[in-house]
Amino acid sequence: MPNLITEDDIYLFHQGTNYFSHRILGCHPHQSDGREGFRFAVWAPHARSVSVTGSFNDWNWDSHPLEQCSEAGLWCGFFEDIEAGSSYKYALRHDNGWSGLKADPFARQSELRPATASVVPYDYADYSWNDDEWMASKGKTPSYEQPVNIYEVHFGTWKQKEDGSLYTYKEMAELLIPYVKEMGYTHIELMPLAEHPFDLSWGYQITGYFSVTSRYGTPNEFKAFVDECHQQGIGVIMDWVPGHFCRDDHGLRMFDGEPLFEYADIEKADKPSWGTLTFDFGRPEIQSFLVSNALFWFDECHVDGIRVDAVASMLYLNFDRGDDKPKLYNTYGGEENLEALAFLRKLNEAVFAFNPTALMMAEDSSDIPLVTAPTYTGGLGFNYKWNMGWMNDMLKYMEYDSYYRKWHHNLLTFSFMYAFSENYVLPLSHDEVVHGKKALVDKMPGDQWQQFAQLRLLYGYKMTHPGKKLLFMGGEFAQYAEWRDQEGLDWLLLDYPLHDAMRSYVKELNHLYKELPALHELDHDGKGFEWVDPHNSEQSVICFQRKSRNPEDTLLVVCNFTPVVHYDYKIGVPEPGTYEEVFNSDLDRYGGSGQVNEDKHFSFPEQWHSMPQHIQVKVPPFAVSIFKKSHAALRS
Template sequence: MMSLIPVPEDLYLFHEGNLFQSYRMLGAHVAEVDGISGVRFTVWAPHAREVRVVGDFNCWDGTEHPMQRISTWGVWSVFVPEVGEGEFYKYEIVTQTGTLVYKADPYAYWSELKPGTASRVYSLEGYEWADQAWQEQKQQRSIYHSPMNIYEVHMGTWKKKPDGSYYTYRELADELVAYVKDMGYTHIELLPLAEHPYDRSWGYQATGYYSVTSRFGAPKDFMYFVDRCHQEGIGVIMDWVPGHFVKDEHGLREFDGKPLYEYDDPVMAEKPEWGTLTFDFTKPEVVSFLISNALFWMDVYHIDGLRVDAVASLLYLNFGKPKEQWIKNANGGDENLEAIEFLKKLNHTVFGYYPDALMMAEDSSAWPLVTAPVHSGGLGFNYKWNMGWMNDMLKYMAIDPYFRRGSHNLLTFSFMYTYSENYVLPLSHDEVVHGKKSLLNKMPGDYWQKFAGLRVLLGYMMGHPGKKLLFMGGEFGQYDEWKDLEDLDWEMLGYDSHRSLKQYSRDLNHLYLQEPALWELDHQPEGFTWIDPHDQKQSITTFMRKSNNPDDFLIIVNNFTPVYHPKYRIGVPFAGEYVERFNSDAGVYGGSGKLNPGKLKTEKVSWHYQPFSLHIAVPPLSTVIFKPISISKPIAKRGKERGKADA
């Protein structure tokens, strides 16, 4: 049982913006007073004249359980005996004008199933975790020098039952986890699971930040899901939304009759592009609420990291606003100074508690040093989505292959900045919805070329420095764009082309896991070398990826046209024998079967500024990867002066 009344030290820290586990003080907690079990309810509502608890236990009559103000800054609390787990409740708030408003608990651990809007009493204690091996492994490895290939999932539409109902957290712990492990992904990224009223917001407009959505089960069922992921060696990342919240009446908007979680100034508060409200980062209690929430998912649910949504909307005051609503900060600029400080404090705090956490910024801006430490002037994230790479690649792949030569820079420009941040390369849900078409259907050409084009896109992504992310369905060629109320078109796997693409994605993922050259030096320039970025005429790129072992490297050739090159010469750094390690054009993947069998021996012909070269077959619309099996390196000769010194 928890302590009964919030202690002064915690109240002080909460009002200072420094209570980083404020969920232990606020909300509904099973407790005991004088041997009587019940629930202590605590809520922040500084503008309220009165606050009461209503629920099934008092027939929703607030006069029975008024709360006491225990803080001059507006924290209210009451112990209600003989109330237990599962009870529905809300806060009945009497505003300064005497109006009654009924609010869900901002710190509730569980919520009534939609369309209901009440909170539910729930104890998070008692789950026995079995992920100790995973936790120890995380502490021993460097995320920067390890493989990270993320499968992005919307739990409500990955799969549905024949009657249209959802799979539960526990059912997904079997089906989804087994699928992800078999496919060779290292992490699952979940679209937001904080409670939200509207399915089509995908969770990005929340009402219950501490309440894992009841759509798929109870909180301990979600613990079981995460636990199963970890037992199978799969990390779990969750999308997290500190930039804005929904306006629904039972949520955070004007929580105690006045703006509280949002800015007092309506121009500052409004996010007109999304119809939502911005958190007020000048209020210390809001900072305590949000940073505590980030830690909550790690403390309670063992989440491995957060993908922080819409960071650009936090960084800039006028993000998404019409020009007539533009405002300036105290320095005359467009930056949201307090939100920037919040992000720095968030990351500094999270890494203080969890040094091996993943904090990923979904940031579409050109803000510098997003993944630099706070003490070095950065925002303090350890990863950033590479939106520039994604936009350039999808723009390039949409061009008719015969005209791609004029846009070759879209393939190569990302290498100018790829080491400026620690990047994740995302092909996410945002790119396959709202009329943007699925990845497969973005590819130009006939049916065969569409599949070949998607294979080379995925192959190029796997070879490009940076961690990887793919939204569900992309791995088997979902033809329709994401239908956010229906499940994926799994029946497509009854067709050879889709089944072959799934096999390709699986083999490509497992190749990635097996080859340290594809991830060990992702964030260091030493891990990448161009062989030829300039074959614009034929839309071919050739480069090397390297691991820490100087003898371990891969040569990756990407052909972005449907033209076959049976005798294409590439430069290589060392004499010896090479083999084709992987070919997206293999017949088993639905390709034309133009392979490079056997051992390939180098020629003493300088090419691409390399001392040796190979003649290879480059299939149409393909990624082909070569690996040395025996090489000879020249022995460095000591100069005369060095020799004298040694003697």
């Protein structure tokens, strides 16, 4: 059918380089010979026939046929009698007798679950953005040098209405955004909001990759949420799931009667523990589909970054294969999925070509090197990687009774051996507070006071450790229950002093992180960190410096992982002067014991910790203290 899709667009899609194929495929308003209607296009190379069926034709399979517009299986059609808001699916038939109804892979809107059809959008491309100032400001300073402190949110359970119903995008803009701004976070990370049929998948098993879930409203209402975030100075990161998709009949599985989006080899396609299928990363059309999807979230929804979920599951052929199954190997005899490696490089090159300020974050539990190195040096091309090693080591360390920590001191210090090998984000995410792992505060040993003190210590240590930061919702006020994916957070806990004090502590810590350049400016440069004393395993105390480009901003950080108070504790300093405490997690108002350093500390001209001078301070129990030379004052 002439003039519906250009030959160039068709060629690039089949070559794997049509990075805006979402503007071509799917359902779009269109004018043809002075007539107005909707154009439909779908990729189904194994189908004998394809038609559009839906509420507009009483789900008749034959009244709105599509014509094949490429030899490689693109089908398209134009119809004047289909109205915005209509539900539709593609009706496909195969020569082998198979037939099926499929939702549109490129749909911009979907029916509210449990209904599964796509929706002809009402408000296609008519949103008027008001975030020009934010978009223009992003390129002024590289994100590496800025504070990046992420609040991870599951939209449906951050807060719920009294009757258990969900807040809309519009309502959440009025509730969540002011809270995030007040708390001092710089970004919101949203667990997947692409359309998914099953709530308990948390959005990680998707059927509509281009369709913002209808659970909370329309696509334009979601855009308005992002817009308001930007107007309030808050970035938005979207969880993105290119590694696998769900098996639901209306989705991508066996889309045209044969494997299409998934690998044809079921051994390579199957993710048995998740009940999902792996994309065929080597297929050019899948590359066009996925790269276009990533760019869609940047281009049309103005997100500032995407966190790529489960990268390790993409990189390794045997990631989800049991020991009882034969191993899969690539052509070189290794277990890496070479097609996935090539796809990730192509993805990152395309994203940064069109969005130089993008945040591309790999949630990667593997030990593959150069994840955040440029592709031209052999890297994967991300600019951030979640530091899963730090997270695992620290939570394991914190779960030990403080008496035994001295025998596991390496868990506390090992992350500094590789802290600058990648550009890291330090995550305490939803994955750490589900499936019997316990809430963060409940992981801490001891009585309630000790649990809260140690959680403050963990947060303070994370904030002073090199790397950007992430905390899952509820952690800021020490929710005791694990995250429940059907219920809202326990906001009633804020009626209790310790929980309210914890939220105040996190709020002040977040703002401190933004205020002090040494805590973020050289996060990914070894010049921004220097050990003072990593060796005091007997007392489980560590000391280090954080630095910025201005030597006057240098901070001295002391962390005590036991309940013992140390008086006149000697700490080496690089130069003579007066040092003052600028932050202490043991303050009374945080729920601490009040072991603070109220006086100025003059250095002594005696070598200590290989430094020419030293100061003598009080080290509070289960606490982090931050000192600064000269005129910084104690936060009150």
